[in-house]
Amino acid sequence: MMGGDRVDxxxxxxxxxxxxxxxxxxxxxxxxxxxxxxxxxxxxxxxxGRGGTTVGTAAAPLREARWLAxxxxxxxxxxxxxxxxxxPAAYLGLAVAALAVVPLSAGVAVADVRTGxxxxxxxxxxxxVVIFLHGWSPNSPFALVSAYRFVAVALxxxxxSMFVLIAAAIPAGSLSIGAIVDSQAGLWNVVRQPxxxxxxxxxxWGVTFSGPLAVVDSADLAGGGGVEDSGLQRLAWAGxxxxxxxxxxxxxxxxxxxxxxGPVLPGGAWMAVKTAAVLVVLVAGDVYLARMSAQRFVxxxxxxxxxxxxxxxLIGGVGSL
Amino acid sequence: MIxxxxxxxxxxxxxxxxxxxxxxxxxxxxxxxxxSFLNVGAVLVLLLAEYLGxxxxxxxxxxxxxxxxxxxxxxxxxxxxxxxSMVHQPRVAAAAGLVAAAGIWAVALLADFPDAPVVxxxxxxxxxxxxxxxxxxxxxxxxxVTLLATMVCAVVLSAARGRFGDGYEGSVAxxxxxxxxxRPDDDLVDDDAGGHHHDHGxx
Numbered sequence: 001m002m003g004g005d006r007v008d009x010x011x012x013x014x015x016x017x018x019x020x021x022x023x024x025x026x027x028x029x030x031x032x033x034x035x036x037x038x039x040x041x042x043x044x045x046x047x048x049g050r051g052g053t054t055v056g057t058a059a060a061p062l063r064e065a066r067w068l069a070x071x072x073x074x075x076x077x078x079x080x081x082x083x084x085x086x087x088p089a090a091y092l093g094l095a096v097a098a099l100a101v102v103p104l105s106a107g108v109a110v111a112d113v114r115t116g117x118x119x120x121x122x123x124x125x126x127x128x129v130v131i132f133l134h135g136w137s138p139n140s141p142f143a144l145v146s147a148y149r150f151v152a153v154a155l156x157x158x159x160x161s162m163f164v165l166i167a168a169a170i171p172a173g174s175l176s177i178g179a180i181v182d183s184q185a186g187l188w189n190v191v192r193q194p195x196x197x198x199x200x201x202x203x204x205w206g207v208t209f210s211g212p213l214a215v216v217d218s219a220d221l222a223g224g225g226g227v228e229d230s231g232l233q234r235l236a237w238a239g240x241x242x243x244x245x246x247x248x249x250x251x252x253x254x255x256x257x258x259x260x261x262g263p264v265l266p267g268g269a270w271m272a273v274k275t276a277a278v279l280v281v282l283v284a285g286d287v288y289l290a291r292m293s294a295q296r297f298v299x300x301x302x303x304x305x306x307x308x309x310x311x312x313x314l315i316g317g318v319g320s321l
Numbered sequence: 322m323i324x325x326x327x328x329x330x331x332x333x334x335x336x337x338x339x340x341x342x343x344x345x346x347x348x349x350x351x352x353x354x355x356x357s358f359l360n361v362g363a364v365l366v367l368l369l370a371e372y373l374g375x376x377x378x379x380x381x382x383x384x385x386x387x388x389x390x391x392x393x394x395x396x397x398x399x400x401x402x403x404x405x406s407m408v409h410q411p412r413v414a415a416a417a418g419l420v421a422a423a424g425i426w427a428v429a430l431l432a433d434f435p436d437a438p439v440v441x442x443x444x445x446x447x448x449x450x451x452x453x454x455x456x457x458x459x460x461x462x463x464x465x466v467t468l469l470a471t472m473v474c475a476v477v478l479s480a481a482r483g484r485f486g487d488g489y490e491g492s493v494a495x496x497x498x499x500x501x502x503x504r505p506d507d508d509l510v511d512d513d514a515g516g517h518h519h520d521h522g523x524x
Contacts, residue, residue, distance in 0.1 A: 118375040125382035136348060151390050
């Protein structure tokens with residue numbers, strides 16, 4: 001597989017018919033978002049009533065969504081209206097684009113393109129732009145501060161993401177996520193490259209600005225990037241963020257936990273179980289881990305996590321010699 | 322279908338490229354430029370340069386975030402929502418633009434392009450890899466190391482403190498009027514949150 005030999009790239013999976021693809025993507029993201037809400041409730045239950053963690057009734061998120069949809073949308077003085085309104089749509093669009101390259105079961109993927117991890121990485125990078133613009137466009141100081149602070153954090157986690165994905169692609173000999181799943185038939189990447197999944201969790205918290213990296217819509221900036229959002233805008237942003245969390249959990253399951261592979265159960269069920277498992281960890285981190293200051297995270301990312309990502313790359317490379 | 326997509330992406334690339342010079346804010350200009358690049362990336366994907374196209378999307382996004390946002394952060398108007406002119410030296414720029422456009426059109430119309438459709442996209446990527454790490458390795462690695470050194474230097478220059486302590490250590494505030502006395506050092510900004518506070522002896 002090394003040197004100038006011709007690498008046999010798997011032919012890949014045929015893309016789904018567009019009409020089917022839309023339904024599949026909507027179903028995965030819709031069910032996933034509901035699952036996120038349910039899991040969050042379960043995970044947060046033990047600490048209910050302590051440390052500011054509140055657990056409402058099961059219907060509370062729905063009620064809140066309905067309430068938000070009813071509210072008047074207020075605006076600020078001279079905002080950049082187009083980017084402000086389009087940011088949640090763009091964020092959701094990027095989640096959809098990223099999900100499209102993740103195989104959902106054996107032979108089922110919306111578009112398992114050969115450049116899968118590059119497309120996924122591009123969606124992730126564009127999410128930085130979208131989150132920045134969402135904070136920048138209301139023309140409001142706290143939102144702007146959160147946007148800049150997020151960019152500092154984002155540039156630090158972005159490199160980690162690329163290195164762990166490339167490390168996973170080396171044994172597969174392909175940039176396709178389907179091929180990465182196939183390459184884990186013998187041994188999952190979580191064992192073969194133990195640093196990959198923990199670093200991926202950091203990246204996932206970063207992209208969805210939750211848990212230790214909740215530096216965007218956070219309480220320490222009076223609501224930060226979302227401080228001026230109201231009504232439907234706030235609802236759309238929260239929905240898009242839940243969808244992004246699901247996509248990163250699914251990608252983590254595919255790249256590190258062997259995706260749809262497993263005994264007895266059909267592939268799709270394994271993928272759902274593994275995605276839910278990653279989702280539980282992500283949501284638990286969101287509930288239980290304290291927010292890091294952006295400055296401390298940047299230092300940690302460049303001084304500790306980035307060398308660990310290099311090590312992961314080395315393990316991936318040496319392991320496939 | 323592909324022809325329609327090609328026209329749509331090309332026109333969008335040209336229009337967003339034009340708008341870069343029509344908007345009045347650094348942020349808008351930067352991200353319109355990014356939009357233009359993204360459309361070019363889509364055109365590359367249509368031309369079956371799948372890897373180059375998607376890599377362009379990825380690289381240009383990260384590059385615009387670094388370039389645009391760092392640029393704006395160091396400006397006096399970090400919000401970028403206040404109107405400001407996005408052009409300077411318009412005559413020189415127009416002349417340079419016309420010359421460059423003439424050159425590109427001349428190449429497009431007069432050059433004899435090889436008619437070699439990509440049959441094996443993987444082979445194209447492989448050739449690119451051998452080119453980057455073979456014949457052209459010295460050029461690309463020199464450029465890469467130079468860029469890396471530039472990034473490290475920019476970070477070092479902008480860091481408020483380093484391993485030898487506060488960035489303001491030993492620096493003296495300039496006089497308020499020409500030829501005047503230097504101000505006492507407690508006039509200097511001390512943003513060292515780690516806090517080694519000097520005793521200023523009741524000055």
